[in-house]
Amino acid sequence: MLHAYPSPAMVVKTSYLHVVMRLKNGLYIFLFVGLIAVMQSCGHAEEEKKTVTEAIEPPIPKPVKESVTTAEQQKALTPAIILQNLKDGNKRFTDNNVTARDHSKLVRDAVAGQYPKSVILSCLDSRIPVEDVFDKGIGDMFVARVAGNVVNTDILGSMEYACKVSGSKLIVIMGHSNCGAVKSAIDNVQLGNITGLLARIKPAVQLSQTYAGEKTSKNIEYTDVVGNNNVLYAIEQVKKLSPVLNEMIQKEQIKIVGAYYDMKTGKVTFTE
Numbered sequence: 041m042l043h044a045y046p047s048p049a050m051v052v053k054t055s056y057l058h059v060v061m062r063l064k065n066g067l068y069i070f071l072f073v074g075l076i077a078v079m080q081s082c083g084h085a086e087e088e089k090k091t092v093t094e095a096i097e098p099p100i101p102k103p104v105k106e107s108v109t110t111a112e113q114q115k116a117l118t119p120a121i122i123l124q125n126l127k128d129g130n131k132r133f134t135d136n137n138v139t140a141r142d143h144s145k146l147v148r149d150a151v152a153g154q155y156p157k158s159v160i161l162s163c164l165d166s167r168i169p170v171e172d173v174f175d176k177g178i179g180d181m182f183v184a185r186v187a188g189n190v191v192n193t194d195i196l197g198s199m200e201y202a203c204k205v206s207g208s209k210l211i212v213i214m215g216h217s218n219c220g221a222v223k224s225a226i227d228n229v230q231l232g233n234i235t236g237l238l239a240r241i242k243p244a245v246q247l248s249q250t251y252a253g254e255k256t257s258k259n260i261e262y263t264d265v266v267g268n269n270n271v272l273y274a275i276e277q278v279k280k281l282s283p284v285l286n287e288m289i290q291k292e293q294i295k296i297v298g299a300y301y302d303m304k305t306g307k308v309t310f311t312e
């Protein structure tokens with residue numbers, strides 16, 4: 041006669057299967073919880089990474105919109121406003137916050153004509169990118185460059201063209217610290233055409249003879265004294281040798297100022 045009860049072997053087998061099933065379910069739950077934990081930690085890591093990246097690389101400043109100066113805009117400006125614009129531009133330069141420009145567009149927009157606001161006479165020095173120093177773009181300023189920012193007939197002719205013909209209203213003579221041309225003039229260097237060039241800086245060396253300290257090119261303070269006198273001398277030369285510009289200055293149609301670029305900081309100090 042067959043009994044309805046399971047045999048002892050069957051009981052053992054059923055219990056075994058039951059335990060295995062429970063273990064498998066437990067394992068699945070364990071794996072599932074583990075997976076969520078891993079995903080969450082990945083998310084945190086991603087957030088932390090983002091925060092660190094943002095700390096190292098601050099967001100790019102919003103570009104200032106700028107278009108090529110028009111004849112009407114140039115006409116409406118005064119020398120004082122243009123000077124202030126240069127000061128503001130130099131502040132952006134030293135703050136490392138210069139304007140982002142669409143150069144291709146500016147090139148195309150400037151084809152029809154140019155109405156620059158100022159003319160800058162700067163030294164040849166490769167470490168002074170003049171437009172960048174004032175955060176200016178295409179068509180904004182005339183830039184004349186010659187070692188030691190000295191004045192000669194061609195420079196005067198260029199300035200007369202800028203102001204009398206093209207309507208610029210501000211002349212800036214910009215010297216700079218650590219100027220090789222100024223140092224060479226102090227050292228009385230004689231070499232090829234450089235000798236004639238340095239002769240134009242010699243008057244500034246003469247003007248600096250009252251300096252009480254060591255009068256050599258190794259003395260940075262002295263080279264700055266000569267460099268600043270060289271700027272002031274160039275301003276006087278412009279007034280003296282260009283009746284065209286001098287008349288415009290006297291009538292306050294234009295203004296002429298000195299400037300000195302600090303090589304260490306990028307800051308320009310104006311002398312009005």
Ligand SMILES: [Zn+2]
Pocket residue numbers: 163164165187188216218219220221222
């Ligand atoms: Zn120089």
